[in-house]
Amino acid sequence: MPEPHLRAADADRVAVAAQLGEQMSAGRLTVAEYDERLARAYAARTYGELETLTADLPRPAPQPAPAPFGAVHGVPACGWSGGPSRAAAWRNWAVTAVIVLAVWVATVIGSGELQYPWPVWVIGPWGAVLLAQTIGRGRRDDDRRRLT
Template sequence: MPEPHLRAADVDRAAVADRLGAAMTTGRLTVAEYDERLARAYDARTYGELAALTTDLPPTTAPVSLTKQSAPPSSASACAGPGGAQLADAWRNWLVTAVIVLGVWTLTSVSAGQVLYPWPVWVIGPWGVVLLSQTLTRRGRDQLPG
């Protein structure tokens, strides 16, 4: 950090807040400690005040996860390259939502003793159409030469 007496900017406070959040998620800070330090970070005026909030934390490095393995290469070009992970996440979120709303609909239909109006199609249908469109557009764009 620059000299401790210099005034800090919002981006500096946000960087310290991110570092504190990472420390809390790794178990280095309790929720109470995190809340207290976060409040002090956003009240800080100088670099010195910000630096004091992280002096007892180890330097940040790229975390190495032993439990999360990188995904194997996929043959689907729709999820390859930049933005492909976001598209895969969007499909995963759609699937989770679809399972939930279909489960709720099924349970309410069973408990009512009749098949109710299939409202989940209005939740997952348009969303699925948009995702499919994005996937096909991306696949076509990835297959273009050049």
């Protein structure tokens, strides 16, 4: 914590309250001790007052920073890394297309009359974007081959 004489913010009080809750859940504090320390945490004005509430408790382990979206399994956050992720994108599109077309066909059969083909608004734009990305990716690969 920063210097003990500096004033604490609401976020600091909430962080200490969360730590006290974790310590009570772990069995290090009784409910009465937790209630008393929690009241003091929300009344605390300085970092020093907050520090005394957790001084006799083990420090929580630092939490690792969350991985950026798409960084799992080496897939970049934007674009494709090639191969499997492109195939997976097309596979997801195809499965969705089959499902929405099956729903549409079932409603046509159930009603006995031809209905508006709404599945085109689900699978059409998505397929167009995938196609554009696939074609664009192929061109970038060709340009890289020519440069090397």
